[in-house]
Amino acid sequence: MANQVKDKEALQRLNFLYQAAHCVLAANPENVELARFYCHTEKTIGKRLVLRQDPSIKRTICKRCSGLLLSGITCTVRQRKHRGQRLTVVRCLSCGLAKRFLNNPNYKLWSEQPEALLENQPKPDGNPGSQPNLQKDKGPSSTTQTTNKMAS
Numbered sequence: 001m002a003n004q005v006k007d008k009e010a011l012q013r014l015n016f017l018y019q020a021a022h023c024v025l026a027a028n029p030e031n032v033e034l035a036r037f038y039c040h041t042e043k044t045i046g047k048r049l050v051l052r053q054d055p056s057i058k059r060t061i062c063k064r065c066s067g068l069l070l071s072g073i074t075c076t077v078r079q080r081k082h083r084g085q086r087l088t089v090v091r092c093l094s095c096g097l098a099k100r101f102l103n104n105p106n107y108k109l110w111s112e113q114p115e116a117l118l119e120n121q122p123k124p125d126g127n128p129g130s131q132p133n134l135q136k137d138k139g140p141s142s143t144t145q146t147t148n149k150m151a152s
Contacts, residue, residue, distance in 0.1 A: 007049055007051060010045065010049050010051060011051065013045065014042050014045060014046060014051070014053075017038045017039070017041055017042040017045075018038070018039070018042055018057060020038050021034075021035040021036075021038035021039050021042075021068045022035075022068065022070075024038065025068060025070055025073060025074070029073045032067060032074060032094065035067065035068045035074075036065060036066050036067045036068070036094075038068075039061050039062075039066045039067065039068050040066035042061075043061065043066055059090075059099070059101070062075075062092040062094070062095065062097055063097065063099075064092070064095045064097040065092060065094050065095040065097070067092055067094050067095070069090055069092060069099075071090075074092065074093055074094065075090050075091060075092050075093055076090070076091045076093065077089070077090050078091070079103065085102060085103075085104070086102075086103040086104065087100050087101065087102060087103055088100070088101045088103045089101075
């Protein structure tokens with residue numbers, strides 16, 4: 001049986017609203033308010049249905065004004081160094097909110113690490129009684145000593 005998504009129609013609607021916001025801004029960069037309406041609607045539907053957004057989508061929507069963040073149109077993107085770390089700073093041109101993202105070239109997401117893959121996880125036996133119990137399994141030497149005492 002194929003993997004079934006819980007709220008497929010809701011995810012399709014969220015995807016449509018996100019793409020509509022992109023298309024509106026691509027057609028006319030002055031339609032910021034309409035794109036903001038689409039993104040705000042997307043966020044409220046996601047909250048109401050308790051659906052998580054992908055981090056790549058969350059990073060392109062302003063938390064304060066719900067505007068779509070497109071480099072050069074609705075936001076500015078700068079590379080900064082702060083305390084020895086490289087940061088990417090995205091500043092919304094509508095409300096001025098700045099998002100800072102760590103820019104570490106050696107960083108890997110947990111999902112990209114080999115330990116996260118299901119193929120690399122240890123497989124449970126499935127039999128709950130297969131684990132050795134220290135009290136039950138005392139070894140053959142203790143049982144032979146007990147039987148020898150009973151025999152004498």
